[in-house]
Amino acid sequence: MRGLIEDDYVTDEGEFVINIGPQHPSTHGVLHLKVWLDGETVKKVQPHLGFIHRSIEKMSESLSYRNFIFATSRMDYLAAHINNEACALTVEKGLQLEVPDRAKYIRTILAELTRLQSHLLWWGCTGLDLGAVTPFFYAFREREYIMEIMEETCGARLTQNFMVPGGVMYDIHPNFQKRTKEVLIQIKSKFQEYDNIMTGNVIFENRTKGVGFLSKEDAISYGVTGPTARASGVSCDIRKLIPYSAYDQVQFDEILGTGGDCYARYMIRMHEMKQSVSIIEQLIDNIPEGEFQAKTKNVIKLPKGEFYQRVETPRGELGVFIVSDGAASPYRIKYRSPGFSNLSALPLMAKGGKIGDLVAIMSTIDLVIPDIDR
Amino acid sequence: MKILLTYSFSSLATYIHNLLAELITNSLLLQVTEMVILGVSLIAFLVVLCFFLGYMERKVAAFMEIRLGPNRVGPKGSMQIVADTLKLLLKEGLTPDSADKFLFNLAPVIMVIGSMMVIAPIAFAKDFQLYDINIGVLYVSAVSSLGVIGILMAGWSSNNKYSLLGAMRSGAQIVSYELSVGLSLISIVVLSGSLSLGDIVRSQENGWWIIKGHIPVIISFVIFIIASTAEINRAPFDMAEAEQELTGGFHTEYAGMKFAMFLLSEYINLFVVSAVAATLFLGGWMPFHIGGLDGFNHIMDFIPSSVWFFSKTFLIIFIIMQFRWTFPRLRVDQLLTLEWKYLLPISMVNVILVTVMAIMGWHF
Amino acid sequence: MFLKEYFGTIYKSIKSLLVGMKVTGYYFTHLDEIKTEEYPDNRATLKMFDRFRGEVVMPHDDNNEHRCTGCQACEIACPNGTIKIITKQEILEDGKKKKRIDAFVYHLDLCTMCNLCVVACPSDAIVMAQNFEHSVYDKKQLKKILNQPDSKLMQGVE
Numbered sequence: 001m002r003g004l005i006e007d008d009y010v011t012d013e014g015e016f017v018i019n020i021g022p023q024h025p026s027t028h029g030v031l032h033l034k035v036w037l038d039g040e041t042v043k044k045v046q047p048h049l050g051f052i053h054r055s056i057e058k059m060s061e062s063l064s065y066r067n068f069i070f071a072t073s074r075m076d077y078l079a080a081h082i083n084n085e086a087c088a089l090t091v092e093k094g095l096q097l098e099v100p101d102r103a104k105y106i107r108t109i110l111a112e113l114t115r116l117q118s119h120l121l122w123w124g125c126t127g128l129d130l131g132a133v134t135p136f137f138y139a140f141r142e143r144e145y146i147m148e149i150m151e152e153t154c155g156a157r158l159t160q161n162f163m164v165p166g167g168v169m170y171d172i173h174p175n176f177q178k179r180t181k182e183v184l185i186q187i188k189s190k191f192q193e194y195d196n197i198m199t200g201n202v203i204f205e206n207r208t209k210g211v212g213f214l215s216k217e218d219a220i221s222y223g224v225t226g227p228t229a230r231a232s233g234v235s236c237d238i239r240k241l242i243p244y245s246a247y248d249q250v251q252f253d254e255i256l257g258t259g260g261d262c263y264a265r266y267m268i269r270m271h272e273m274k275q276s277v278s279i280i281e282q283l284i285d286n287i288p289e290g291e292f293q294a295k296t297k298n299v300i301k302l303p304k305g306e307f308y309q310r311v312e313t314p315r316g317e318l319g320v321f322i323v324s325d326g327a328a329s330p331y332r333i334k335y336r337s338p339g340f341s342n343l344s345a346l347p348l349m350a351k352g353g354k355i356g357d358l359v360a361i362m363s364t365i366d367l368v369i370p371d372i373d374r
Numbered sequence: 375m376k377i378l379l380t381y382s383f384s385s386l387a388t389y390i391h392n393l394l395a396e397l398i399t400n401s402l403l404l405q406v407t408e409m410v411i412l413g414v415s416l417i418a419f420l421v422v423l424c425f426f427l428g429y430m431e432r433k434v435a436a437f438m439e440i441r442l443g444p445n446r447v448g449p450k451g452s453m454q455i456v457a458d459t460l461k462l463l464l465k466e467g468l469t470p471d472s473a474d475k476f477l478f479n480l481a482p483v484i485m486v487i488g489s490m491m492v493i494a495p496i497a498f499a500k501d502f503q504l505y506d507i508n509i510g511v512l513y514v515s516a517v518s519s520l521g522v523i524g525i526l527m528a529g530w531s532s533n534n535k536y537s538l539l540g541a542m543r544s545g546a547q548i549v550s551y552e553l554s555v556g557l558s559l560i561s562i563v564v565l566s567g568s569l570s571l572g573d574i575v576r577s578q579e580n581g582w583w584i585i586k587g588h589i590p591v592i593i594s595f596v597i598f599i600i601a602s603t604a605e606i607n608r609a610p611f612d613m614a615e616a617e618q619e620l621t622g623g624f625h626t627e628y629a630g631m632k633f634a635m636f637l638l639s640e641y642i643n644l645f646v647v648s649a650v651a652a653t654l655f656l657g658g659w660m661p662f663h664i665g666g667l668d669g670f671n672h673i674m675d676f677i678p679s680s681v682w683f684f685s686k687t688f689l690i691i692f693i694i695m696q697f698r699w700t701f702p703r704l705r706v707d708q709l710l711t712l713e714w715k716y717l718l719p720i721s722m723v724n725v726i727l728v729t730v731m732a733i734m735g736w737h738f
Numbered sequence: 739m740f741l742k743e744y745f746g747t748i749y750k751s752i753k754s755l756l757v758g759m760k761v762t763g764y765y766f767t768h769l770d771e772i773k774t775e776e777y778p779d780n781r782a783t784l785k786m787f788d789r790f791r792g793e794v795v796m797p798h799d800d801n802n803e804h805r806c807t808g809c810q811a812c813e814i815a816c817p818n819g820t821i822k823i824i825t826k827q828e829i830l831e832d833g834k835k836k837k838r839i840d841a842f843v844y845h846l847d848l849c850t851m852c853n854l855c856v857v858a859c860p861s862d863a864i865v866m867a868q869n870f871e872h873s874v875y876d877k878k879q880l881k882k883i884l885n886q887p888d889s890k891l892m893q894g895v896e
């Protein structure tokens with residue numbers, strides 16, 4: 001291990017190294033950043049991973065195609081639905097299974113609700129990272145409403161495991177539509193408040209504008225996806241490019257920014273929340289009648305071959321790659337998680353900034369550490 | 375002794391003094407006894423005050439954050455802070471192995487002493503002042519910057535890079551903001567013509583300075599509040615702690631009682647700064663008077679002067695608390711930009727403005 | 739020009755700060771917006787949603803009969819090895835030998851509440867309960883036998 005990690009605590013004149021993490025308030029988990037500093041200025045950042053590696057990929061190889069989905073809830077725990085959906089979609093792709101429309105709609109609504117709650121949590125955490133504690137609680141208030149929807153329909157708040165190959169586990173709860181509409185009204189009425197307390201705030205603007213610049217070229221070459229890449233002007237919304245589930249049925253905009261700095265990333269997510277609300281509004285009254293699950297065999301066996309499916313999680317592009325040898329469990333599974341690639345651009349963005357900037361960058365690329373490590 | 379007699383704490387102090395004088399005949403002993411009583415009661419007062427401020431901060435924060443705040447220990451959670459203090463007392467006072475042990479242990483003491491000393495010239499009520507030193511304003515601004523020594527000491531002696539970074543930040547910060555604080559204090563000194571806090575309060579008999587001195591004084595008031603929030607290291611200027619960046623800044627390595635002493639000094643500082651602001655700009659214990667309206671002024675006099683003082687102080691404390699629970703933290707270079715680019719030039723111009731105003735008599 | 743910009747910045751900054759303080763000020767003065775749930779105190783009124791997944795249970799009817807045939811579908815479906823079905827051979831009245839469950843062992847400490855076992859069960863013998871207060875002092879207490887002592891298979895369930 002020693003040989004793999006650059007062993008350079010030995011530093012240039014005047015530089016010193018601090019270890020941010022694995023236990024640190026702003027790494028949002030067990031991420032270890034080795035930071036070379038010259039005074040307050042960041043010279044170099046080196047992320048060290050592996051503290052929360054649970055080998056979900058390896059584990060999945062011994063689980064059946066029905067069972068391996070549940071573990072992906074624990075990857076990006078703020079987007080459990082979308083992870084599960086990605087797995088279900090891949091298995092369906094392998095089976096060439098047609099999913100009923102009702103299931104597609106339910107999936108899309110739940111995925112957008114997930115995106116909304118993830119962005120809300122991110123918004124609160126960004127405030128927290130920049131030193132404003134209060135927005136965190138406002139964000140959690142609205143997030144709690146969404147969590148209640150999840151709890152009522154899916155039975156769990158965070159790790160829902162509601163997607164099964166062929167559809168969703170149960171039909172929606174009778175209250176689902178009513179509650180969702182109420183919650184949307186609630187959330188929409190709060191957007192202005194979010195802007196008042198954070199977006200317009202002069203301290204916040206100073207902390208984020210022009211900080212952590214990522215150019216379009218770098219974003220592409222580092223494989224950065226999601227809002228982080230869109231803030232740099234890279235069009236990469238899988239929902240638009242390769243629509244899955246019911247995304248081809250709805251009108252929404254792919255928000256593109258040009259700034260490439262923390263503020264642009266912030267604004268992209270703020271707008272995406274509004275887009276999510278509008279997507280849900282378009283779908284919620286039009287859920288078609290019918291089956292919520294396609295018929296599948298008791299033991300699912302994927303044909304021999306390789307299957308890949310991409311989805312858009314709140315953090316970027318999640319890819320699920322399954323190699324099947326025709327058995328009842330996957331031969332190999334690989335998750336292309338958005339957090340990992342996004343993190344790889346962090347050293348680039350943080351270089352030359354201050355420690356405070358590093359924190360701001362980390363929070364605006366919205367890291368979820370278990371997603372990076374799996 | 376002389377101090378106590380001349381600037382007596384109203385009748386209570388005289389009563390205690392007479393009582394003691396009967397019991398103890400040796401004048402030196404009497405003086406020492408009185409000093410001890412004074413010191414103990416001051417410390418007791420400050421500790422109780424800090425309990426209250428801690429409770430207040432938690433409740434204020436909670437209400438702003440749509441929470442209930444402490445509500446388990448004691449009625450409405452009021453004993454929570456006592457429980458926390460007990461916990462901190464019982465915790466092991468850890469000293470890191472490679473720390474400079476002497477300085478490490480000295481730092482919190484210096485912080486607390488530094489902040490307690492500022493209390494001396496503040497008038498809590500009419501004729502209720504520990505020590506009406508004739509250079510009160512100077513004393514306040516001089517002593518209040520002692521804290522930075524404690525912070526630097528703590529940061530350096532912890533032998534921790536986070537602590538050192540925090541200490542260095544706070545060094546830069548306090549030294550720069552000291553200037554604005556001083557300049558905004560000067561504007562009141564210019565107007566009232568005295569450095570003694572007692573005189574400054576008395577000069578507001580016909581109206582508080584913030585009303586009498588209108589725009590320039592309001593500007594200095596705002597600058598004072600901002601700069602002193604920075605000086606006492608409270609969010610949004612808590613660069614020295616900066617939990618999300620430096621995990622705890624200068625007190626990363628402190629635990630138990632030593633940590634509690636940092637908290638204590640933080641709250642005393644908060645109180646002192648607010649009290650000074652209340653004294654200088656809002657008339658201290660002086661009731662709300664409007665020059666010329668004697669009838670109205672008499673009615674206002676019925677409210678005890680201590681109530682006036684504390685309500686003004688707590689108003690300012692509340693504002694500073696609201697800052698903390700609303701704003702994000704500044705970055706360290708922006709912090710200095712704010713001071714050197716905005717606060718300092720403005721307060722310099724403002725001092726000139728106030729001086730002209732004082733000479734020309736353009737105030738009420 | 740410079741001064742105009744300078745004071746414009748100051749004006750805008752102070753305004754934005756005051757707008758922020760208005761939000762916190764609003765909540766400080768509107769205490770009915772408080773959202774805290776005083777959890778252990780509100781136990782009486784706290785009702786979980788009926789789909790909430792708290793723990794796997796096996797419902798028994800009044801005659802102490804359950805629906806579990808011992809088919810082990812749930813054991814296979816469970817990704818964590820939470821469930822162990824221990825079966826026994828039972829001789830029925832007509833002399834036929836039949837597989838019956840001896841113990842449905844459920845390790846609550848392993849369970850992730852994924853609901854896969856409930857979905858897999860062909861005879862709806864197990865359901866999710868809404869209880870979520872699982873803390874115990876001894877880990878052993880988390881190992882549960884879901885079928886009650888002397889319980890029987892319900893008539894008509896095969």
Ligand code: SF4
Pocket residue numbers: 794815816817818819820821848849850851852853854855856
């Ligand atoms: S809920 Fe999931 S983990 Fe728990 S016993 Fe059932 S299948 Fe296993």
Ligand code: SF4
Pocket residue numbers: 805806807808809810811812813823858859860861862863864
């Ligand atoms: S609980 Fe259901 S699936 Fe499990 S053994 Fe019993 S009948 Fe079979």
